[in-house]
Amino acid sequence: xxxxxxxxxxxxxxxxxxxxxxxxxxxxxxxxxxxxxxxxxxxxxxxxxxxxxxxxxxxxxxxxxxxxxxxxxxxxxxxxxxxxxxxxxxxxxxxxxxxxxxxxxxxxxxxxxxxxxxxxxxxxxxxxxxxxxxxxxxxxxxxxxxxxxxxxxxxxxxxxxxxxxxxxxxxxxxxxxxxxxxxxxxxxxxxxxxxxxxxxxxxxxxxxxxxxxxxxxxxxxxxxxxxxxxxxxxxxxxxxxxxxxxxxxxxxxxxxxxxxxxxxxxxxxxxxxxxxxxxxxxxxxxxxxxxxxxxxxxxxxxxxxxxxxxxxxxxxxxxxxxxxxxxxxxxxxxxxxxxx
Amino acid sequence: xxxxxxxxxxxxxxxxxxxxxxxxxxxxxxxxxxxxxxxxxxxxxxxxxxxxxxxxxxxxxxxxxxxxxxxxxxxxxxxxxxxxxxxxxxxxxxxxxxxxxxxxxxxxxxxxxxxxxxxxxxxxxxxxxxxxxxxxxxxxxxxxxxxxxxxxxxxxxxxxxxxxxxxxxxxxxxxxxxxxxxxxxxxxxxxxxxxxxxxxxxxxxxxxxxxxxxxxxxxxxxxxxxxxxxxxxxxxxxxxxxxxxxxxxxxxxxxxxxxxxxxxxxxxxxxxxxxxxxxxxxxxxxxxxxxxxxxxxxxxxxxxxxxxxxxxxxxxxxxxxxxxxxxxxxxxxxxxxxxxxxxxxxxxxxxxxxxxxxxxxxxxxxxxxxxxxxxxxxxxxxxxxxxxxxxxxxxxxxxxx
Numbered sequence: 001x002x003x004x005x006x007x008x009x010x011x012x013x014x015x016x017x018x019x020x021x022x023x024x025x026x027x028x029x030x031x032x033x034x035x036x037x038x039x040x041x042x043x044x045x046x047x048x049x050x051x052x053x054x055x056x057x058x059x060x061x062x063x064x065x066x067x068x069x070x071x072x073x074x075x076x077x078x079x080x081x082x083x084x085x086x087x088x089x090x091x092x093x094x095x096x097x098x099x100x101x102x103x104x105x106x107x108x109x110x111x112x113x114x115x116x117x118x119x120x121x122x123x124x125x126x127x128x129x130x131x132x133x134x135x136x137x138x139x140x141x142x143x144x145x146x147x148x149x150x151x152x153x154x155x156x157x158x159x160x161x162x163x164x165x166x167x168x169x170x171x172x173x174x175x176x177x178x179x180x181x182x183x184x185x186x187x188x189x190x191x192x193x194x195x196x197x198x199x200x201x202x203x204x205x206x207x208x209x210x211x212x213x214x215x216x217x218x219x220x221x222x223x224x225x226x227x228x229x230x231x232x233x234x235x236x237x238x239x240x241x242x243x244x245x246x247x248x249x250x251x252x253x254x255x256x257x258x259x260x261x262x263x264x265x266x267x268x269x270x271x272x273x274x275x276x277x278x279x280x281x282x283x284x285x286x287x288x289x290x291x292x293x294x295x296x297x298x299x300x301x302x303x304x305x306x307x308x309x310x311x312x313x314x315x316x317x318x319x320x321x322x323x324x325x326x327x328x329x330x331x332x333x334x335x336x337x338x339x340x
Numbered sequence: 341x342x343x344x345x346x347x348x349x350x351x352x353x354x355x356x357x358x359x360x361x362x363x364x365x366x367x368x369x370x371x372x373x374x375x376x377x378x379x380x381x382x383x384x385x386x387x388x389x390x391x392x393x394x395x396x397x398x399x400x401x402x403x404x405x406x407x408x409x410x411x412x413x414x415x416x417x418x419x420x421x422x423x424x425x426x427x428x429x430x431x432x433x434x435x436x437x438x439x440x441x442x443x444x445x446x447x448x449x450x451x452x453x454x455x456x457x458x459x460x461x462x463x464x465x466x467x468x469x470x471x472x473x474x475x476x477x478x479x480x481x482x483x484x485x486x487x488x489x490x491x492x493x494x495x496x497x498x499x500x501x502x503x504x505x506x507x508x509x510x511x512x513x514x515x516x517x518x519x520x521x522x523x524x525x526x527x528x529x530x531x532x533x534x535x536x537x538x539x540x541x542x543x544x545x546x547x548x549x550x551x552x553x554x555x556x557x558x559x560x561x562x563x564x565x566x567x568x569x570x571x572x573x574x575x576x577x578x579x580x581x582x583x584x585x586x587x588x589x590x591x592x593x594x595x596x597x598x599x600x601x602x603x604x605x606x607x608x609x610x611x612x613x614x615x616x617x618x619x620x621x622x623x624x625x626x627x628x629x630x631x632x633x634x635x636x637x638x639x640x641x642x643x644x645x646x647x648x649x650x651x652x653x654x655x656x657x658x659x660x661x662x663x664x665x666x667x668x669x670x671x672x673x674x675x676x677x678x679x680x681x682x683x684x685x686x687x688x689x690x691x692x693x694x695x696x697x698x699x700x701x702x703x704x705x706x707x708x709x710x711x712x713x714x715x716x717x718x719x720x721x722x723x724x725x726x727x728x729x730x731x732x733x734x735x736x737x738x739x740x741x
Contacts (some may be wrong), residue, residue, distance in 0.1 A: 025530070051530045056557070056560075057556045057557065057560055059552075059553050059556055059557070061519065061549060061550055061553045062519050062522075062550075062553035062554070062556060062557045065516060065518075065519030065520050065522075065523060065550060065553060065554075066519055066520070066522055066523030066526060066557055067523060068520050068523060069460070069519070069520035069521060069522060069523025069524035069525070069526070069527065069537070070523045070524065070526060070527040072458075072508065072520065072523075072524055073458075073523075073524045073527035073528060073531075074527070075527050075530075089549070092513060092516060092550075093516055093519075093550075096511060096513045096516060097511060097513070097516050097517075097520070101509060102722050102723070102724070102725070103494055103722045103723050104491065104494050104495050104499065104501070104509055104511070105491055105501035105509035106490060106491045106492040106494060106501070106722055107722050108490070108491070108501045108502065108503050108509060109501065109503060109508065109509050110725070141723055142723050142724065144724070165725040166724045166725055209728075210728060210729065253728070253730075254728035254729060254730065255730070257729060257730070
């Protein structure tokens with residue numbers, strides 16, 4: 001076990017996968033020589049050579065289209081889209097091709113590839129470096145969508161993604177790359193070295209999809225969260241004193257319905273949080289699942305805390321970001337505290 | 341906007357194609373600098389002349405049995421199209437796409453490839469499959485989405501898939517497969533494999549951004565790929581000029597990427613075979629991608645959902661630039677005394693009988709609306725390798741255990 005940031009854990013997962021299987025290749029914009037703008041692939045080209053880790057032209061549709069062709073050939077590409085906000089040129093390839101290749105060919109061809117992309121705000125990235133487009137993937141049949149909240153999970157989930165026989169969208173909360181973040185932009189930065197989930201085994205391990213993790217046990221209310229918002233939810237529980245049970249979904253498709261239902265049946269209350277815009281967000285799916293499967297356990301209406309339905313504003317980032325104050329207010333509403 | 345971008349074609353719309361004589365085009369060496377090949381954007385490589393003779397430096401040295409096999413493939417494609425079109429008209433399936441007039445492009449191309457090579461086709465390259473020896477029964481089964489449909493009723497008719505026959509699963513989205521072919525070829529190159537890939541696109545879809553994506557990646561990584569543009573003059577209702585704009589030809593697009601480009605008579609079986617062989621040899625020698633614009637003509641409607649009389653004149657159809665590829669090869673076989681009229685009739689009858697037998701066998705396993713069909717339960721399979729819990733739940737919800 002050694003202390004790793006999420007960047008280092010992602011890099012380590014790449015290296016282990018590439019070492020174990022020579023069909024694994026990594027590429028994208030600035031991914032080769034430079035090692036990626038967030039440095040997630042640093043050193044891989046040096047170690048594995050230019051055929052295994054390389055730079056591409058700035059063309060996301062090309063990156064994903066080429067990766068699909070390689071996957072059809074028999075390789076296992078793991079590609080980086082520099083920011084999730086840049087994935088739209090590749091969306092046709094992802095939705096119409098990658099997601100449906102196995103289905104439309106009845107298994108004659110498949111697309112075992114991983115598409116990584118940094119997601120979310122918190123770095124003053126404005127509208128084009130802050131988006132959380134997970135719902136644009138979860139809505140597509142044939143894709144698995146994964147989002148880690150810490151280095152330990154990042155490594156295990158990425159190794160699972162690369163080993164998976166189906167395409168995986170791997171969303172990396174960029175604000176968590178170099179340390180946990182509880183939603184207070186004025187607090188001093190902390191490192192993963194001081195966080196228990198920054199302790200990462202050096203050997204390879206996989207975390208199966210569809211297994212949520214209860215990151216904080218509580219009896220008063222269930223909080224369903226993923227990515228950066230997991231840390232914000234914990235902070236909100238601590239600061240409000242509401243005894244919240246915080247569940248980190250880790251993968252959105254497939255999702256861990258049993259963990260969700262079990263917790264809501266226990267607490268009788270539910271708050272759904274995500275950083276993405278609200279309308280038709282993944283939170284809406286969670287709300288629907290909870291009312292379908294645990295309606296008679298609910299004692300109060302399910303609360304939703306999300307980014308607003310606006311583009312991510314540069315100067316008003318922290319007013320936009322659904323931080324601990326908004327999550328805390330939702331917790332109080334859920335438990336029937338009038339101050340909410 | 342300065343002018344209507346979609347003018348009606350003039351009577352001499354194809355005069356440019358007619359002025360190129362068979363045998364005129366030079367044959368460059370495999371490693372010729374693409375920059376020295378700019379003359380090819382104005383040329384048209386043709387081998388068969390008006391008298392059915394094979395002339396010039398591109399004339400391939402093909403044995404008689406290979407020519408007859410190729411001829412048979414083209415006859416089979418046309419007969420299969422005819423039968424499937426009729427089946428669609430009889431309500432046995434929802435849709436069909438013919439490739440009438442374009443048989444030589446796919447059939448000769450496939451004949452010049454090797455086993456293991458992979459094409460990423462559009463919906464009008466059924467000739468690749470037929471020339472590869474793929475069972476006609478399975479093609480008809482796919483068209484009918486019946487009980488033995490290899491793609492299990494998932495796809496519209498003609499969206500075939502066969503890894504074993506080097507035929508990548510056809511997508512109804514345009515141009516996406518072009519860049520995938522480049523990726524497949526990059527993988528082959530990276531693995532030191534001698535197999536090559538071919539990307540296919542129509543004239544209209546060259547306007548898609550994935551066309552550019554493919555050429556950029558092909559230019560940067562120099563993989564063993566042949567990038568085919570099938571210029572059949574019509575993109576549903578619009579002429580190829582709508583995609584081409586003021587460029588001298590679609591092939592000319594490649595020059596900006598430093599990719600050598602050839603234009604060839606796509607209705608000339610021998611020219612297609614020779615040009616494909618040249619590009620394939622170039623790719624296998626590690627000399628990188630080649631783009632080929634195949635000039636041909638879409639004789640029929642775009643699909644069974646289309647009526648060209650709304651936008652295409654009788655004169656345009658009558659002009660049939662470059663002529664019928666089947667008649668042209670037949671003429672060559674006659675001139676070379678490989679196949680006389682009697683031999684042709686016999687071959688033609690054999691092909692018709694073979695296609696009819698395949699159709700009947702396929703129909704014994706059902707058509708879209710009648711007879712045997714697959715269980716709808718299969719709609720829940722192959723979304724993923726293993727269905728996740730929410731899909732299993734939906735399958736139960738649909739009444740399947």
